[in-house]
Amino acid sequence: MLFVMALATGIRAYAAGNGLSGINEATSMVTSYFDPGTKLIYAIGAVVGLIGGIKVYSKWSSGDPDTSKTAASWFGACIFLIVAATILRSFFL
Incomplete structure (x- = not known):
């Protein structure tokens, strides 16, 4: 019984480690899109202004x-x- 409990605890700890690395990877992927997205919104603002x-x-x-x-x-x-792009960037980064 003790062996089964130790095995279950080890499996949960291993699964939590993989989940955490997946979340960190997803966060880094999403934040890498903010610079090009902000520049795109600024370009759209310039076209709308013209x-x-x-x-x-x-x-x-x-x-x-x-x-x-x-x-x-x-x-x-x-x-x-312009304000929406700046606020979204400051809010999420």
């Missing part, structure tokens, strides 16, 4: 009275992308 600038300029040139609302919405979208 598109928004063109749209605002075209509305402003045509004399549309809704220009300030459009500029605020595009600018807010760019700021959101």
Whole structure:
């Protein structure tokens, strides 16, 4: 009986060691994607900013009275992308 209990304890300790190394490996794999992901989000923010600038300029040139609302919405979208990427990076790393 004592032998069976010792064997079960050894198996549990071995399984916990493999699980811990698997979790550590998964964590390192996930954190390795944050730098390229952050750069991708910054690039998307730059493209959105350029598109928004063109749209605002075209509305402003045509004399549309809704220009300030459009500029605020595009600018807010760019700021959101940059802040979201920074907060996610600081939260998870």
